[in-house]
């Protein structure tokens with residue numbers, strides 16, 4: 001395939017993925033907006049004022065970046081894992097397998113679809129959040145890059161989950177038992193400064209902490225962790241997951257008998 | 258170069274250890290219309306799956322128009338179109354999108370893909386259904402959708418795994434005409450089917466596999482020529498009480514107005530009519546008992562005349 005043909009093929013997968021989640025927007029875009037709005041109402045408006053300040057900011061303003069990030073993470077992941085597993089389950093992954101598509105284009109196509117979903121949901125949630133808080137943007141470049149990188153990372157993770165999944169149950173295990181706890185403990189609702197020294201250390205092993213913290217820095221201009229370190233860690237994860245996903249595709253794990 | 262497909266010593270052991278292919282070698286010439294036959298579970302779909310890299314082979318070598326499927330992956334793919342045995346499209350996607358997307362996976366720009374989708378959907382009688390979700394199509398329409406999808410990148414080798422399963426007679430005949438036209442225009446076609454009449458009608462060359470081994474590979478003419486005895490069914494105008502005598506003896510009585518005649522290959526059939534006329538027996542019509550290829554086939558895969566499989570006991 002020529003580079004131009006590869007680009008066409010990549011765009012085909014991406015557009016197909018975007019159409020897929022747009023067609024079922026009531027299941028893909030609306031739920032995260034509803035859930036996040038509930039968080040805004042309960043933690044921000046109702047309980048927030050009693051909590052007072054967090055890290056020197058109104059509680060509402062403190063949690064909004066984390067909540068947006070949480071929506072981006074879960075939706076990027078969910079998009080790729082369900083799309084990829086679905087295409088395996090209904091066998092239409094074979095449409096790609098009989099074509100000359102190189103495996104890395106398949107990986108990149110599905111990942112790009114996950115990023116598109118993550119960004120769409122992220123935008124929708126951000127719009128809603130503007131009704132609850134008047135956040136200012138401190139550093140737009142950091143904001144945009146970290147959210148795209150995070151979305152990339154979890155799209156790749158979702159792809160790997162989709163490759164391994166053998167049933168529809170398998171695609172909800174990781175979100176339930178890994179993603180949600182890591183996100184809750186990733187400093188969405190509190191600053192790790194509040195934790196005892198030991199638990200601060202433990203928290204540092206949680207990659208989501210870095211992403212949430214850096215994203216919040218993009219809004220508030222303060223962070224618990226050096227921003228450069230975050231980029232390094234997120235970049236490292238993306239590279240590792242990408243190579244692993246590519247390896248799985250190359251050996252045909254779960255897709256080529 | 259005159260070879261479209263070359264398979265050397267192909268073997269496949271599935272993950273559960275089952276040896277589905279035990280060393281298959283096959284050459285198919287450019288422009289051929291080739292039948293790949295065999296009973297259920299023989300290994301036809303496994304072979305085809307390997308050609309299209311849906312299945313990883315255990316060992317052996319496959320070349321498509323001289324492109325090794327391992328080393329020259331992308332070139333081999335560009336030449337090959339597959340109509341699989343099982344439906345494998347997204348049933349929620351609109352018909353037209355399925356075909357256009359497939360073009361996209363082959364690097365064909367959307368503009369061109371849309372034009373080609375129109376051409377092939379029209380040729381296969383699906384244009385009116387282009388906006389329907391694939392799940393709204395009937396079984397026969399779904400098969401035709403898979404043919405349109407397989408053609409959209411205009412491959413030189415088209416592989417069809419039981420394309421006429423569940424297709425009504427009229428559509429089947431039009432599908433045959435369509436495939437003949439494609440073949441006449443230069444596309445090499447490989448076809449599997451359990452309708453042996455179909456294979457005899459369409460295909461010039463044939464391979465039969467059974468239990469993962471190639472048991473026959475020749476031209477259709479040669480193979481049919483191997484048939485030693487042909488059985489005909491005679492319908493009589495008036496009932497007969499006893500079996501009419503003939504010289505040589507070749508008749509069996511099925512019921513009062515139906516006889517079966519076994520005729521040796523190369524023998525004239527005139528003697529039979531002469532002798533029956535002399536006895537005042539009038540034959541209304543005559544037909545082959547089974548399709549000729551079917552008779553051979555049953556013989557080769559180890560079925561006795563009683564139609565029971567020896568290995569099934």
Ligand SMILES: Nc1ncnc2c1ncn2[C@@H]1O[C@H](COP(=O)(O)OP(=O)(O)OP(=O)(O)O)[C@@H](O)[C@H]1O
Pocket residue numbers: 257271272273275277295296297298299300301302303304342
């Ligand atoms: N994924 C698999 N794992 C283990 N064995 C398999 C697998 N797929 C097929 N087989 C076995 O391999 C053998 C060949 O199967 P294949 O699908 O190639 O047969 P076929 O000739 O296409 O038959 P049919 O006419 O029924 O379509 C069968 O015995 C089948 O049970």
Ligand SMILES: [Mg+2]
Pocket residue numbers: 301302303342418
């Ligand atoms: Mg089969």
